Amino acid sequence: MTQGENAPASRVLLKDVRPYGEGEPVDLLVADGRIAEIGAGPDVEVDEVVHGEGAVLLPGFVDLHTHLREPGREDAETVESGAVAAALGGYTAVFAMANTDPVADNAVVVEHVWRRGRELGLVDVHPVGAVTVGLRGTQLAELGTMARSAARVRVFSDDGHCVDDPLVMRRALEYTSAFGGVVAQHAEDPRLTVRAQAHEGANAARLGLTGWPAPAEESIVARDCMLAAHTAGALHVCHASSSGTADFLRWWKAGDHAGTVSAEVTPHHLLLTDELLAGYDPVHKVNPPLRTDDDVHALRGALAEGTLDCVATDHAPHAEQDKDCEWSAARPGMLGLQTALGVVLRTMVEPGLLDWRGLARVMSERPARIAGLTDQGRPVAEGEPANLVLVDDEHRWTVRAAELASIATNTPYEGMELPGRVRATLSHGRLTVRDGVVAREGAGH
Amino acid sequence: MRHLLSAAELGAEEATSLLDTADTLKRTLLGREVRKLPTLRGRTVLTMFYESSTRTRVSFEIAGKWMSADVINVSSSGSSTSKGESLRDTALTLSAAGADCVIVRHPASGAAHRLSGWLDETGTQVVNAGDGMHEHxxxxxxxxxxxxxxxxxxxxxxxxxxxxxxxxxxxxxxxxxxxxxxxxxxxxxxxxxxxxxxxxxxxxxxxxxxxxxxxxxxxxxxxxxxxxxxxxxxxxxxxxxxxxxxxxxxxxxxxxxxxxxxxxxxxxxxxxxxxxxxxxxxxxxxxVRNGVHVRMAVLYHLLAGEEVTA
Missing domain, CATH: 3.40.50.1370 (Aspartate/ornithine carbamoyltransferase)
Structure with missing residues (x-):
């Protein structure tokens, strides 16, 4: 599954870095795509030197939930612009969601996305395959063919749509278990969310927006856990957004069940609430919707304790005309790749809910394991693949949409100050970001 | 008053002042043969209704005309909207064409708020004539x-x-x-x-x-x-x-x-x-009768920007 392997091997010395933010700074030598030596001497011969100045070294981040919009909506994002954003955000692997146009429900589309990722060599781009043909929820897509394709698809999702038919969901969980696939469910009962626009609660009531009730998510999560146990399948819950979902998963995971259940939470659900909807600016429109302060705190707690396994961005670029309009006409989603680290530092690390090891767990190790990646989310140790991110934890920066790499500009964090800056990213031993700037061979960037 | 977007933003004093103006206008017009005041002569008021409505549109139109404003009705079916133009572009176009005030009804909650944001720099004022399930x-x-x-x-x-x-x-x-x-x-x-x-x-x-x-x-x-x-x-x-x-x-x-x-x-x-x-x-x-006087008062407070004295 190694990508970017066509790039020339290089030797990179990371000077004065602190793995997991622990201990005194050390020098770390990367050679042939692997961590060759920790505590390397000053006289080693290398191609590049990165001065860490005590920055924190972590395994590169893995995003299970990214919308790269190619093919179909290249006016919002492409594999290239998304890959740049991912590298700058500290990611070394991203999973590109299937709701493109045409839909990634066949080997041709998933191989296109996978090849574009390899050509760019900035981040491992793993296409997610659709569960059902055209995301229509009725007929299974050719899951096995996508799994056997060059893209070796293992994560399947109709994200944007819920696989709401329980029989189709059951079959998907059963069928993918043959080749170690995981079904990533966008949990949203469509009957409970007809024309839904905002979290059902006091704010939606006041603003006159049709409610998106939390039980529409929770009931599907509960049902799918039971189906995963019954079929011994692998379920991944996308973007858990309510305290009820966290409570159910905590209870479920405490039990002894067949099958596996994992869950992700987005950075925006860890920070933002539906109070932001007051001005009707659709930059805050997202699905599932922003909920309450109670939900935010429940999700933080659940992530800290492991009830929620990982953070996934649900990076969802949208063209300006799809956001600069009335609320109900706007498309749901927000940018996330370059702000995820800052938001997680602010919501989880700064309050003491996670330490750097914990951050590595939720941003890298767990998502890599859920998706079955063997070369990502590995320890910072000699002999391991050099998929790494170097984080300047002292640095604070102000989010400016115009300065982000994505083509679209729909960030809800405009003007917000966030902690932590990605100083360098290494993908398979090669620098993809250095000094906060994307490094591309011969590209002049 | 810059715009009238919601009743939630009206304080007791402002609301009472609007109602008092409406009373004054009602008394002033009572028994007059020609129910026309020169107050808003030369001002242009557009009604933009994206939902069918008889009484509200007519009420605003009469209110504007009794104040001598030029009132123009833009219907969403006969305009660029039916060709797929965005609400923002429609609003900016009408503003550029000379609208002093836009009265909008729209099926989307918050549409009037969005309009006011887009039009804020143009000086065109917005009256919410009903936005989705939000306010009227x-x-x-x-x-x-x-x-x-x-x-x-x-x-x-x-x-x-x-x-x-x-x-x-x-x-x-x-x-x-x-x-x-x-x-x-x-x-x-x-x-x-x-x-x-x-x-x-x-x-x-x-x-x-x-x-x-x-x-x-x-x-x-x-x-x-x-x-x-x-x-x-x-x-x-x-x-x-x-x-x-x-x-x-x-x-x-x-x-x-x-x-x-x-x-x-x-x-x-x-x-x-x-x-x-x-x-x-x-x-x-x-x-219905009071609707006309209240809407006259709203247009007066927005466009003339001062209290009526009886």
Missing amino acids: PTQALLDAATLRERLGGLDGRRIAIVGDLLHSRVARSNVHLLRTLGAEVVLVAPPTLVPMGARQWGAEVTGDLDAELPGLDAVMMLRVQAERMDGAFFPSAREYSLSYGMNEARLARLPEHAVVLHPGPMLRGMEIASRVADSPSAAVAEQ
């Missing part, structure tokens, strides 16, 4: 004007709003304005038609209309659209009417002085019995 501030103002006339004031009065609270912009605007003006508001509806979170509006919520009747100074009946039954909000029109309809028996249980309001259009036999609608307790025609 001039309806609340005309209801308040009518209740003030009938009851002599709103302070301490107890007013029930009955019906489809979930989908009603009239209810939301009225809850805000009536409370701002000192009234007690009780919301009456089957629980399926009460928005989650409505209990935080500062009004009482109940499903029992009959228990409330003897203590009320006014009842505001909301239209219940038959298509709501498809959403399983209630079992049948008949059962709704039996439980929440204002019939003669219920009218008899109201205090003598109590007023029955309806924003229209009425579904006679559904939420209001025909004889109640035509009874002296009902103030439906006064609401």
